[in-house]
Amino acid sequence: MCLATLDWKDSSLHGRYSLGVSISFRLPYQNEYGFALTLKASRRLMAASPADTSSNSRTPTGIPGLDKLLTGGLPKNRTILLSGGPGTGKTIMSSQYLINGILDYEEPGVYVSLDENKEHVFEEMLDFGWDFNELESNKKLVFLEASPIRYLPAEIKVGNLTVGRKEFSMATLIEMIKTSVKEIGAKRIVVDPVTTLVFQYDGVVAQRNALVELMEALAETGATCLITTELRRPGFERNIDYEEYLAHGVILLQQLQVGKSLLRVIQIEKMRKTPVDNQPRPYRITDTGIEVFPRESVL
Numbered sequence: 001m002c003l004a005t006l007d008w009k010d011s012s013l014h015g016r017y018s019l020g021v022s023i024s025f026r027l028p029y030q031n032e033y034g035f036a037l038t039l040k041a042s043r044r045l046m047a048a049s050p051a052d053t054s055s056n057s058r059t060p061t062g063i064p065g066l067d068k069l070l071t072g073g074l075p076k077n078r079t080i081l082l083s084g085g086p087g088t089g090k091t092i093m094s095s096q097y098l099i100n101g102i103l104d105y106e107e108p109g110v111y112v113s114l115d116e117n118k119e120h121v122f123e124e125m126l127d128f129g130w131d132f133n134e135l136e137s138n139k140k141l142v143f144l145e146a147s148p149i150r151y152l153p154a155e156i157k158v159g160n161l162t163v164g165r166k167e168f169s170m171a172t173l174i175e176m177i178k179t180s181v182k183e184i185g186a187k188r189i190v191v192d193p194v195t196t197l198v199f200q201y202d203g204v205v206a207q208r209n210a211l212v213e214l215m216e217a218l219a220e221t222g223a224t225c226l227i228t229t230e231l232r233r234p235g236f237e238r239n240i241d242y243e244e245y246l247a248h249g250v251i252l253l254q255q256l257q258v259g260k261s262l263l264r265v266i267q268i269e270k271m272r273k274t275p276v277d278n279q280p281r282p283y284r285i286t287d288t289g290i291e292v293f294p295r296e297s298v299l
Contacts, residue, residue, distance in 0.1 A: 059107075059188070059224035062100025063093065065292030069268050069277040074249065078272075079215050079225040081243055084253030088264065089285050090228040091121070092128070093253070094190040096289040097226055099130045102140045107187035110142045110180045110223075112173070114196040118145045128289050142180040146173055147196070170210060173197065174217040181221045189218060191227040194243075208242050215246060248272050253283075258298055265298050 058073035067073050074080050084090045098109035111132075113121055121143070122132045135141035180186065194214065201207045218225045229243050231252065244250045249271035256265050266283045268276040280299065283292040 060100070060105065061097050062104050063096055063290055063292065065281075065283070065294045066266070066290075068294040069266075069281065069292065070271065071275050074224055074226075075271065075274055076224055077219070077222055078248035079218050079227060080249040080251060080271075081247035082226055082228045082251050082253065083231045083241070083244070084228070085231045085255060088231075088253035088255060089283075089290055090253060091116075091124075091192055092285060093290050094192050094226055094228055095121075095125050095130060095132075096128075098141065098188055098190055099125075099135075101188040102135055108140050108142075108184040109188040109190065110144065110177060110184075110186045112144045112146055112177060112189070112191040114146050114191065115193055117147060118143055128287065139184050142184055142186065144176050144180060146176065169197070169200070170213060174214065177217065178221060181223060186221070187223050189221065189223045189225040191218075191225070193228045193230060195229045198243075204242060208246070211243060211246055244269065249274070256298075263298055266292055 057076055058071075059076050060067050060073035061070070082090055082093060095111070098111055101107040101109050111121075125132050132141060132143060136143055177189065177191075181189070191214070194211065197214070198207045198210050201210050214227075218227075227247070229241075231241075231254065250269040252265075252267045252269050254265045254267075255262055257263075258265075264283050264285070265280045267280045268278050270278075277294065279297070281292060281294055282296050282298050283290055
């Protein structure tokens with residue numbers, strides 16, 4: 001008898017498994033025609049390295065209902081894409097993620113704004129009771145107003161070298177983020193919205209490469225990162241944007257027509273190494289932030 005083992009991966013089972021097959025050979029006789037062969041096979045399923053769903057592998061968002069969909073929170077030290085259309089609450093959810101990290105989990109955060117200026121963001125977040133100014137004063141938050149890098153001249157002189165605006169702005173942004181993370185020991189990072197930075201590059205290939213460069217730099221910080229982007233094709237049946245393939249996980253925020261009503265819908269499109277509820281669920285924006293209803297159905 002011999003024992004053969006086959007390894008394979010099955011995303012639906014959230015882990016790596018081994019298939020053991022026992023094969024027995026019975027040789028009743030052998031002649032010029034060869035020999036008779038009888039196979040007897042049996043299977044056994046063994047978890048070799050199941051997905052880690054422990055609290056040590058998670059960064060809780062602290063957003064009511066959302067961690068229920070995520071089996072405890074975002075995968076730690078990973079970059080998650082938060083994609084949504086106008087008015088879906090991307091900035092609110094991102095801010096809420098940072099605020100909860102600081103106040104509830106003692107995890108300092110870095111907020112990188114590539115669109116709105118600091119004054120506007122701080123004023124808008126006060127409506128939810130979130131005092132960014134106080135957190136920044138207490139060295140719990142660093143707010144990087146990176147929108148001016150979009151208005152750099154086409155070429156910048158660095159010593160005797162001439163550097164293109166795109167290369168300079170990306171390099172500058174990455175250095176700003178790394179410096180800020182070290183300054184306060186940040187465990188959470190938000191980049192909002194990454195679309196502003198990436199779309200200065202011409203062509204999908206260049207845009208994809210720029211996003212990969214940014215994601216690799218974020219990964220090197222060891223923080224759990226949330227980057228926002230504009231959802232260009234809303235709806236349940238749509239083409240997938242290239243950003244969604246690159247990120248470790250994707251959360252979609254949409255406003256959809258359901259019957260006669262316009263409903264806000266959240267969906268965990270993917271989250272590597274994490275069992276999630278990928279069904280569309282309703283959410284609402286309240287005066288204290290975003291609230292998700294993980295038990296409610298929209299279809």
